[in-house]
Amino acid sequence: MRRVLLLIILFNVKITFGSVGNASPYFKRCSYDCTRINCTLDGSKYKTNNLQNFFYTLTYWRCENECEYMCMWDTVDLFQKRQYRIPQFYGKWPFIKILTIQEPASTIFSLINLYAHIKMAKRMKEEIRFGSPNLWLWYGHAILFSHSWIWSAIFHARDTELTEFMDYVCAYSTILYSFYTMLMRTLYNSSKKLLVIVTALCLSFYASHATYIYTGRFDYGYNMQVNVFTGVLAVVGWLSFWQLNKKQIYTRKIALYSVYIAVMTLLELIDAPPLLWTFDSHAIWHASTIPATYIVYSFAIDDCKYLRKQMEFSRKDSF
Known part of the structure; x- marks a missing residue:
């Protein structure tokens, strides 16, 4: 994430x-x-x-x-x-390079995040029965986020045009997918036609934005605005979902996750030289997303189990 x-x-x-x-x-x-x-x-x-x-x-x-x-x-x-302020180089603070790794802390924390997603995906497989409602949605979450953290680690290890592009497009894929997951859960009882339309719109927008980034001439400010706007919509959506489903105690987990991520994002506002030339605010932000991973998957497991019970109850009632 x-x-x-x-x-x-x-x-x-x-x-x-x-x-x-x-x-x-x-x-x-x-x-x-x-x-x-x-x-x-x-x-x-x-x-x-x-x-x-x-x-x-x-x-x-x-x-x-x-x-x-x-x-x-x-x-x-x-x-x-000369007692001047420590300068940045090409938009970045100076980091001590370890072997060929440009930003060691961010690279390591990215790999730990990758491990957390893989571990929780295995836990989902163990705890959720195959065919449970929305299980596919959370497996998609695990795949996309794992892919994103791989490229995050590669980018922070070696900054090139290719790794930068992959880091940007993969990062936005996780933000948009978080928004998409919220929509799919909120619209769970809606018609399949509506769900297909929502899916098509999200895919189309992602393809358009990824193509825009690929041009290499995109506005970084605009890209950030798109990320922010999509992320804020996801947070507002999940908090609204929690408000509407408070009776299910486990839904507080997705509210906690959303608030936690929003607060931790304040770290991205800190613009200061890295501690020991290794730990900057962005690296700490990567570290902060590790516990959030366990929270969101814990919600996913509980939610899939809840929907499974609802589905089985509905079948028995119909019978």
Whole structure:
């Protein structure tokens, strides 16, 4: 449930890749000199082959990338000596790289989230009888969220155009699917025709938005607004569902989940250098979604069991 709910106050936030660090003359000169001395003309490889680490080659770390990484820390040291504010580089704070992993904490927490979804999917399989109402909906939830966390881990480990695109489209898929799950549960007793229409509309919008992101020319502010708006609708919808179904005590779990996610999203508002050059607010946000995973699946299990009982009772009554 990665970035499932960004708050409305983020609507007008603009993301920029022009940062003080990479725009500084010192960083530019350092990167230029390092690349000229150590790298081939295209900047991809070291002139001295034995300097090229196998793992870096495997993950497409170019020689010029290594130069930028070393110069980033030289620039940070310079800024700190002059008592300037720690600068960002290409829209990001400086992180200590472990092996080839650019953001270790976010990568690890993404993998833990992946594990949590897989674990809870197995628990659903053990506790919910096959063919129970809406079980397919929650298996879809497990598949989409697991897929999203895989790409989140890959993106935070290595930021490229491809991994960035996959992280964006997968993140929105989870937000939209949370909204879709809410709609499917709320409209559970509606006609199949209506459910098909809702499904088609959600799929069409997702395809349209994913295509928009793929162009590479999309407005980051607009993308954030779409994420926020969809997430807020999901929260409002689930809280309304809880209000209408308070008699079923287990429904408080989905209310707790929604409020928890909304509150934890405040972490995304914190814009400060990472602690120990590793733990930034975004990484902590990833960590905060781990317990939320157990809450939402606990609701899913209870809800599927409840709907199963309702279905069996209805059959007996009809008989």
